[in-house]
Amino acid sequence: MTAEASRRLGRPPTTVNGQTVPERLVEVALRLFAERGFESTSVQDIVAAAGVTKGAMYHYFGSKDDLLAEIYARVLRLQLERLTSFVQQDGPVAERVFAAAADVVVTTIEHLDSTTVFFRSLHQLSADQAREVRRERRRYHDLFRGMVLEGQRSGAFRDDIHADLVVDFFFGSVHHLPMWWRVEGRSSPVEVGHSFATLLLDGLTRP
Amino acid sequence: MTAEASRRLGRPPTTVNGQTVPERLVEVALRLFAERGFESTSVQDIVAAAGVTKGAMYHYFGSKDDLLAEIYARVLRLQLERLTSFVQQDGPVAERVFAAAADVVVTTIEHLDSTTVFFRSLHQLSADQAREVRRERRRYHDLFRGMVLEGQRSGAFRDDIHADLVVDFFFGSVHHLPMWWRVEGRSSPVEVGHSFATLLLDGLTRP
Amino acid sequence: MTAEASRRLGRPPTTVNGQTVPERLVEVALRLFAERGFESTSVQDIVAAAGVTKGAMYHYFGSKDDLLAEIYARVLRLQLERLTSFVQQDGPVAERVFAAAADVVVTTIEHLDSTTVFFRSLHQLSADQAREVRRERRRYHDLFRGMVLEGQRSGAFRDDIHADLVVDFFFGSVHHLPMWWRVEGRSSPVEVGHSFATLLLDGLTRP
């Protein structure tokens, strides 16, 4: 038992393989939602796969929807963090856009399940939750669009196509990755990232 | 009475506004599946919206899944027909790719509901149905890829990016349209088609 | 076309393999009821197996129950006819009982499906139909019991066991035949009939 753990009061949380029960539940739910869809996955399926009982799940999460909301929160947080780090870098805008574009492809492939669930299950969220997700998603979109706009103003990028359209064009490609990318397939994540970023940049660069 | 008509027996099918019951059912189901998702739409919802009874639905469709399968069959048929017509045209390959790309965007926007359901509900199909859909989808992919390959061999297109990746890149953008395109939005279907086709072609053209 | 048929007016009944439609329906229904049970056989199953439509069935039979009632009527008629012929014969009572007992075994094996349905589906009949069946069944029982009583009075049979019990004892054995007798099994119908009749008679004869 670590010093930190012993400082806490009461029964320490149950852990399996270093994961707490709620962590396991989210991870298992993510996998099952990606495999079968949210509605086709029962709470019973989730708790059985996580090796706990329903009572335990309802102890940590108010509802099945809350599990989904937590999945959304995690993926949004992760994506925003990574993009922010690229936006804040120095260097020519074209290089920053290229790096960010290539990175989001790689990161998406590393979290394929999250992306699958993200775009398939938006309609399962409550109105409030969906609004919140769209708000966060908008921040992400705007951050990327900011770089595109910067490139257009500086003359590096063509400006005959609206920046919003450019962002939707590229992120469509990214969000579609779970539909076709396979571990056993031809292209590695890095190769796909490089190709997609190249296609974007060359399409975007003033001819 | 024609010979064909005289061969028909039994109570004649009910029609509403010139639509037969199975036609109405598919149309209504498509709308509801797009709005709420397949699993969140009950058979009761569908038949109520179509103004028929459950028995009538099960007279024509073996299951709720069959309704979904019929929706898939229709959209696959439509897409394949349109693409085929572009592939068979004459003229420079770049122009054909541009025209096909712009057209698929416009067509997709005109059938947004179908696309929404298509990419969100694949996992609801039975194994057999899913295999059949993937087979048809593959034919579509190969048709488009054929044009890309032709351009690469003729020297019109860059060949440092695999043709498959190019197709997945572009159709990701297309399939993502239902996530953001709105009637009341800034860009008309034709404008989006032109912009997307331009981004694709300029990214694809040998620099 | 036979002379008899041509004498009838109107369209002659459809026949398949020399069977009329209602005959086919009863035969098919009997087979399916024996295989799967009455409730697990749908009207659709029956008409499909008979190669006609539901309308045709409801043209000849008022309901699914009527089909069952017809099956009961046929088997009752057959059984009663055969037993009557044995009862009316001459000769020692023991020989008549032996012959009747052996015959009912053989006849039952030749109509195993009927017996299966008979004793499994009595509770599916309407109150009226069930009463009627029991009445006919009672006539059959009484006919056989009459021979037993005759033997008891003449001193040929033991009289320390009530004749009713003797009848129920033996016909239990008979009605149970569908539970175990198989074409591919060890004993032929005639052998079983001989053995069962022997066991009955030797048990019945005054020791």
Add this chain to the structure above:
Amino acid sequence: MTAEASRRLGRPPTTVNGQTVPERLVEVALRLFAERGFESTSVQDIVAAAGVTKGAMYHYFGSKDDLLAEIYARVLRLQLERLTSFVQQDGPVAERVFAAAADVVVTTIEHLDSTTVFFRSLHQLSADQAREVRRERRRYHDLFRGMVLEGQRSGAFRDDIHADLVVDFFFGSVHHLPMWWRVEGRSSPVEVGHSFATLLLDGLTRP
């Protein structure tokens, strides 16, 4: 509180008149299946008669079929236990057979509903369940046949009739009891048992 009790967790099972919910369900289902047949008894009928909800039933039994399977398991266990005790006794084989035969009649009358359901609803079981039932039933048959064979070898019983036929002959009579035996009828269970055993033994004894 005992160690065993302290291991139990969760809400304690509801009991009515000392019966747990699953016990009540099996008892009620047995009665209804015997009265109306398996297919004509709805799950709603069962839970209403047992005073619980459908959810409670599906908490304990995976399906309506499982209820039936449980009924079969109970009656098979009971029959096998009783027969085993007779087989293991000492004394002349004829006396053991007589005692076992008379007892199975009495026991069957005491559990008429079970026997009714047993022989009427075999075809409702799944292939697996039916195979298991036939296996157990076979053990029972073989146990009884063993005594008959012993009698034939020792010269106590006739050996011109195959032991299997003897068993099927007698148990047909037994299984048919629910078709005619009534509480208000002429013969008590013990009388029927005595008569049936007598008929069997006298038929079986070497003349």
Add this chain to the structure above:
DNA sequence: CATGAATGAGGTTTCATTCAT
């Protein structure tokens, strides 16, 4: 004589959630 369409009631089962401990 026979058809195929359509009904509507009822069937079994699933499932997210709450409860008492």
Add this chain to the structure above:
DNA sequence: AATGAATGAAACCTCATTCAT
């Protein structure tokens, strides 16, 4: 912190029957 029992609403589907032709 966690259990297993129990709920109740709603899901998909079946089916005997009737209808209009």
